[in-house]
Amino acid sequence: MTAKDGVATSGRLAEALEAHLGAGAVRKAEPLARYTALRVGGPAELLVVAEEVAALRAAAELAWQHGVACRILGGGSNALVSDAGVRGLVVLNRAGKVTFGGGEVWAESGASFSTLARRCVSRGLAGLEWAAGIPGTVGGAVVGNAGAWGGDVASVLDRVRVLEPDGTVALWPAERMGYGYRSSVLKGQGAGGERQTVVLEALFRLQPGEAQSLEQRLAEITQQRKSSQPPGATCGSVFKNPPGDYAGRLIEAAGLKGTSHGGAVISPVHANFVVNQGGATAGDVKALIDLARREVEAGTGVRLELEIELLGEWQ
Numbered sequence: 001m002t003a004k005d006g007v008a009t010s011g012r013l014a015e016a017l018e019a020h021l022g023a024g025a026v027r028k029a030e031p032l033a034r035y036t037a038l039r040v041g042g043p044a045e046l047l048v049v050a051e052e053v054a055a056l057r058a059a060a061e062l063a064w065q066h067g068v069a070c071r072i073l074g075g076g077s078n079a080l081v082s083d084a085g086v087r088g089l090v091v092l093n094r095a096g097k098v099t100f101g102g103g104e105v106w107a108e109s110g111a112s113f114s115t116l117a118r119r120c121v122s123r124g125l126a127g128l129e130w131a132a133g134i135p136g137t138v139g140g141a142v143v144g145n146a147g148a149w150g151g152d153v154a155s156v157l158d159r160v161r162v163l164e165p166d167g168t169v170a171l172w173p174a175e176r177m178g179y180g181y182r183s184s185v186l187k188g189q190g191a192g193g194e195r196q197t198v199v200l201e202a203l204f205r206l207q208p209g210e211a212q213s214l215e216q217r218l219a220e221i222t223q224q225r226k227s228s229q230p231p232g233a234t235c236g237s238v239f240k241n242p243p244g245d246y247a248g249r250l251i252e253a254a255g256l257k258g259t260s261h262g263g264a265v266i267s268p269v270h271a272n273f274v275v276n277q278g279g280a281t282a283g284d285v286k287a288l289i290d291l292a293r294r295e296v297e298a299g300t301g302v303r304l305e306l307e308i309e310l311l312g313e314w315q
């Protein structure tokens with residue numbers, strides 16, 4: 001396909017999206033920095049905001065029908081978008097309906113994960129307290145098996161409703177997610193422009209708890225997070241912890257804590273975080289990631305594995 005053909009195809013997709021979602025639903029060359037936690041990243045060729053699951057599904061299906069790559073962006077907290085931007089369609093997932101029923105909680109994939117945790121605690125439901133303060137959406141947490149303070153999604157997820165690449169909506173049991181440490185069968189899908197399975201909703205099965213004790217635990221976790229992690233524009237933990245060790249410790253031992261590149265810095269508070277100090281580019285952040293990886297491997301033989309995803313065009 002030539003560049004001209006690609007533009008024509010994207011144009012037809014934009015028309016189809018607006019016909020289905022309404023006039024003005026499509027934003028062209030929309031800067032993505034405002035939608036990412038790091039506040040960096042170039043434009044999306046096309047962007048739509050999905051406020052409901054039906055719109056999320058429709059946008060993905062229309063992109064597939066037109067042969068255009070589609071990426072779903074939730075809170076933008078576990079992603080680094082390149083300065084060159086993202087070709088094709090980016091769907092900003094804001095489908096956030098939550099339904100409580102006894103110990104079962106259905107949450108749409110665009111719901112704030114930390115807000116969900118707090119709402120569960122306020123209802124005396126135990127099992128998600130560890131998620132207080134974790135940025136991002138339910139969908140991102142489900143795909144990445146988010147976790148902290150001894151808990152993770154795999155321990156509380158019952159099932160997930162997904163849109164499969166062939167257009168089928170299916171209900172997957174948690175076991176089908178193939179969960180591992182900060183990973184699942186869905187993580188990394190779509191990186192090459194291929195169709196990805198889209199998380200629509202998730203069912204969490206929680207246990208009754210004593211509200212006051214849960215609130216106290218929530219406050220403790222929130223305080224621990226504030227004291228151990230840097231404030232400001234970050235994408236969370238950059239690398240997964242290698243077996244038996246911590247990525248932050250290895251980066252600090254390599255003498256890189258506080259190292260800066262352009263407007264980005266390896267946090268002096270926690271070396272597994274990169275902070276946008278103001279005016280950073282995605283290239284600045286990527287340079288620090290590459291530096292940390294290179295120096296840690298040279299000094300220890302450990303090859304750090306990314307916890308975040310790289311989106312867009314990278315050299």
